[in-house]
Amino acid sequence: MDTQQEPRKTFVVPIGPQHPALKEPGHFEITVDGEIVTAATVRLGYVHRGIEKGVEQQNWTQAMYMLERICGICSHVHATAYALGVEALAGVQAPPRAQAIRVLVAELERVHSHLLWLGVAAHEGGFDTLFMYSWRDREMIMDVLEGLTGNRVNYSCNVLGGVKFDVDDTHADAIRRAIDFLEPRTHHYLKVVTTDETLIGRTRNVGTMTSLEAETLGTVGPTARASGVPRDIRVDAPYAAYPDFPVKTITATAGDLEAKFVVRIQELFESYRVIREILDKLPAGDLAVRMKPRIPPGETVSRVEAPRGELFYFLKSAGGLNPDRVKVRTPSLCNWGSVLATAPGHKLADVPMLIAGIDPCFSCNDRLVTVRRRSTAETWTWAKLRQYGIEYYR
Amino acid sequence: MNIELPPLVALLFFPGGLFLLSAGTVYEWADRKLVARFQNRIGPRWFQPVADVVKLLAKEEIVPDGVNPVLFHGLPVVALVGTLTAALYVPMAGMAPSYSFTGDLIVTLYLLSLMTLSMGLAGANTLDRFSLIGATRALTQLFSYEAPFLMALLGPAIAAGSWQISHVDAYAQGHWWMVLTQPVGFLVALVGLMGKLELPPFDSPEAETEIVAGPMTEYSGRGWALFRIGRDVELLVGLTLMAAFYLGGLANPIEFVLKTGGLLLVTAALQSLFCRLRIDQTVGMWWRIGILLALAQLFLLAFMR
Amino acid sequence: MRIGAMLGDISRSLFKRPVTERYPFERKATPERLRGQLTFDPAKCTGCKICVRDCPAHGIEIMVVDKVAKRFVMRFHTDRCTYCAQCVVSCKFDALGMSHEQWELAALSKEAFFVSFGREEDIQALLTQVTCTPGVAPVGPVAPATT
């Protein structure tokens, strides 16, 4: 209606903070001309919880659990990045078995995260059947992780200096069974996303990013790799047990949404291979070394490859019981630029898929200070709330 | 089968009013259940659609600012009345239509379009951006599938030599199933029906991941409930029409249940097989493929006669 | 390029049992390592309070009834706990554990989230002590909070 009266006025479609396309709150303003997107902006911070400030008030052990809760999907990589950083500051090395178990859980987590993404991306395109099937199969990994670690999401597998639990034969068998089931399924999904006519209609040549663009926009992880930029911390700067269990970088050249599907699904095969290799060649030894509660002063950078890309931790210790500064730069933050840059020119219908294409994690972006406003902090009783409703509509 | 019913009974109970509403919800449940089973889920229990409607009817209806209240309240009623009226001219439940006259096929098709038209207007009536985009898409889609759908249904009518639904039904009962003699028309009509009902993959007018609920975004409570029932009844009427024309007519209730059920199974499978089409893809598909197929079929029939 | 690449999946599913779990009508067996309700063995506790220090959620309190006789009561806040099991790892005396049987911890009232562990008489002792001291929160479900 606005457009009829004032044809020059822009028509902005707000996506978020609450929107069915977003499983977490974020806010996009998509300016459209009919169905064509002409501009896009982003506003973050709706799930800002003050974690970076919060950990400054926690001791080194407690901080790890707070950081683990930055993200519900890639929780383990956060704890691993932090634990590796703190161990580097303290000059301690976790035993090889612990490092292998960290990598094992990280790869299982990558499998669960990529299958989750496959479902979400399919759902954004309105392909609910693929969504249901990939999530059904993802349940296998969730069960395995639950049996192995005790929790389905925040595994809390790390302690400072090692890991909490061992992988014994029953767990190894359970993991192998799950992988054996998932491998043919993954081949099937790869076939679906590369052959299904309707899905290809929504993904091929959509959101294409050349490798030069991907490099200048500073993208990381599968988003960069789909454009042929081989950025993978597991290969570039192997950490934990990755020097012993090397992975191959998967890249594609097309740079469109289909390439992102293909890269992520092919990474699953690489993960399956690494998981099997670790189970076969798990080094013997202790699970953890003891750490002192005080960490010597210093600064360190800890980088880990999360399912979404490079996770960057900067840790600073002042020699006390608490961290002095923890800076977390999550992969999603790097990749936003690519969505905003590629969206103009596409149809509005493509936008949810473009957003989903980078596998965004809003909670990861948003960290930092609880807002307590005394004036509004008031508990309403049910009766009062009801009365308010009656008054309001009178 | 042919039973004479007093007009009031026909209107309020069978095959009108009460029967349509309850049968419509049953068909909605069957559709949801089948899609769920195709996706390896359990799906809703049998009373879920009824429970949804009851809940919606009991809810407060919020009238947003900036709408024309008469249109806002009136359009759901128009949509529902349109579909309910359409049901009177089709062989509902295998019975002869309650009312029948020459050319009632055209009237029925227009009454069925009233639903989409009301939804488009309802969306355009609000100031909501999602509704506006949804309304544009709904009407765009209406103009694209309507012509091929109409032509596809004309095929059996031409074969029967009558534009009266009861005559076509009677002709279909006495001849080969027209799904075999006119397979192209059947395909176009089936896909057209899915487009009419905005079922996946033609659900871009209400694509939830882009525009929330499309034209229905601002509706809550009664209005939304009426639109939902209207859509259920439209599903029922559409399936009945398809079964009567293409699946050898509807002679009795058992045939009705089996044939419409079979059609529902096919539409449910099609719903779960595809990725949602963008509106430009939908329109492109209809004008490039759908209408050509329907036209070819029509010309072939005209020559054969 | 083909249309309907998932036809095989959906036609097989029609004749298969749905995978949806019918919780709460059917419960799957929980894995042994599942982290549920915290358990406490008062006989092993030495009152070092390392668990309290390391708990990221401030979910544990250790109350000393009698330090010499090693009588301790642990108060556990089910709602604050993040189920990370750091306390179990931190405890050098195996006094803490996590149950894999008690995991359905949702409740309709806050009182249920406040559990005291320890010898019966110690909890009672703490109770009488607490009721004598105004302004101190009472102890768990044995004495529901009044606020």
Added chain:
Amino acid sequence: MDLEQTVVAAETLLKPFAVGAPSREASRLDVVIRRADLPAAVKALVDARWGYLAAITGLDHPWPKPKPGAKPAEPPAEPVGPVEDRLEALYQFVNGALVATLRVSVTYHDARVPSICSIIPSATLYERELYEMFGIIVEGTPDTGRLLLPDDWPDNTYPLRKSFKGLNSAV
């Protein structure tokens, strides 16, 4: 390119701007630079296609509380290097296994750094975060709207500074 070559490449590129000798750890290279040199140093890295900007980290080095009885020390005049009573911005570039950090120090009363968005457009998100959390004004960044903090967040309140102890006390 192996690690040593990367280090040498980075050192050569950053040499003209470095204040003092760069400090080196296993996979890190820290170069202290002057504020005015920042765009030039970043441009040198970008033109040579040396890695990518991984993060901009803010640091707050408050002046330590004087011991009771002792006289508070005078802060040094030249704002260079990771000294106390300073805000510091760390521009972290990553190439393979190496993290090269450009360290820029600013004082509290003159907390501003030049924007590098004309060289790396995607840096705007990091720069806005730096401003919101530490109050380091980034001169010339294209968008200064709120990115992470709520719209009703009070002005001149920077949550990651050490002096921030919660909203009620800070206002």
